[in-house]
Amino acid sequence: MQPFIYYLITTFWILLISLFGYSLPAHAEINITSQAPKQDLPIEVRLTLHINKIYDIRPVDESYSIDAYLTADWIDPRARTLVPETEEKIVLEDNLVDDIRDELWSPSFEVINITGPKESSNKRIFIHKNGKVVYTERFKAVMHSEMNFRKFPFDSQELKVTIEPFAYASSKMTFSDKSKVFPTESNAWPMTEWTVTSRTCEVNDSQYDFLVDITGERYFPQFEFSVQIQRIPDYFIYQIIVPLIIIMLCAWSVHFINDSATQLSLISTLMLTVYAFNFFIADSIPKLPYNTFLGKLIVISFSAIFLQLICHIIQLNTKREFTAKQNSIVVILFLFGFGVASAVSWNFSSQPVPQDQPLSQKSNIRQCG
Secondary structure (H helix, E strand, O other): OHHHHHHHHHHHHHHHHHHHOOOOOHHHOOOHHHOOOHHHOOEEEEEEEEEEEEEEEEOOOOEEEEEEEEEEEEEOHHHHHHOOOOOOEEEEEOHHHHHHHHOOOOOOEEEOOEOOOOEEEEEEEEEEOOOEEEEEEEEEEEEEOOOOOOOOOOOEEEEEEEEEEOOOOOOOEEEOOOOEEEOOOOOOOOOOOEEEEEEEEEEEEEEOHHHHHHHOOOEEEEEEEEEEEEEOOHHHHHHHHHHHHHHHHHHHHHHHOOOHHHHHHHHHHHHHHHHHHHHHOHHHOOOOOOOOHHHHHHHHHHHHHHHHHHHHHHHHHHOOOOOHHHHHHHHHHHHHHHHHHHHHHHHHHOOOOOOOOOOOEEEEEEEOO
C-alpha cells in the first residue's frame, strides 16, 4: 500500500510541474530599488547585438527592417539565491522569462528608434550559481533613422539602432564599454542596392531634463550602433542617366539639320520621348516630398529640349536659317547651360538637411566594439 501512495504523490507533483512550469521560491524576490548596500549599484550590463540582416530600406518614411539577436549579461550576486543548491544554473525560456521578472532584477530593453511593435521570439534567460545572468532574444523590427535622399542615386545613409533600459537611470545601471556588435566586418550584411562603408558603436549617458520632475533622475544609459551605407548607382546610371544623355545628344544634333521644319518635327518627337521616358522610370525614383538630383536632372533635360523647341519655332517663323557656325554656337551654349544647371542642382542636393531636435543630450560617451 505504501509504494502505491508514493506513486500517487510523485505522479501528482509531475502533473503540477507539467501544468504550471518551474516555480521559484517565494523568498527569493529581488527589488533593486530597495537593496543594500548601495555600493552594489550601478549594475554594469554588457550588450551584444548580432545582426542577421538589414533590409527593406524605405525612403518615404525613412525606415528600414532589421533581424537580430540581442544578448545582455550582468553580475548580480543577489540572483544566486534563485538557483537551487543542487544546480549550477537554471534556464528559463519564452513565457517563463516574463514570469521571473517579478523575482529577478532584469532591465526591459527598449529600442528607442523603433516605429512599430518589436516582434520578439525565442527568449531565454540563464541564471548561474555565481550570480551571472544572461538574457537573450531574437527580434525583428522596423526602425526609423533620419535619411537624406537629395543626392539620389549617389546618396549615402546612416542606419541607427538605439537601445535604452526602460525606467532605469544611470545611477541604477550602466552599459559596459565591452558591449559589441557582430559581425565585426563592415561588409557583413550584403544588400542588393547598398554597400556598407563604415560602422560605429558607442555607449553613453543620455540626458533627459524633462524626466527630472517625474523620476528624480536626469541621466539614463544608452547603447547606440550606426552603420553607414552607400548606394550602388550602377542600375540608375545605365538604365536612366545614360539613355537620358543620349536623348539630349540627339536633341542637340538636330541643329545640324538644314531643314527647319524637319528640325521642329524631330525636336517635338524627342520632347515626347523624354515625357514618356519619365513615366517609364517613375517607379524607380523614390516618391519623396522633395526633389532628388536625378529628378532635377530629368526636369533640366525636359526644360533644355523645350527651349530648343522654342528656338526652332522662332527660327521657322522668322524664316531665317542659322549658318553652320551659328548652329555650333547654339549647341555649345546648350551644352554649357546644361552643365551649369546640373552642377548647381548637385550643389543644392549636397546641402545638409535640417535634423530633428534630439530629445536628449549625450555625455560620458565611450566607444564599444
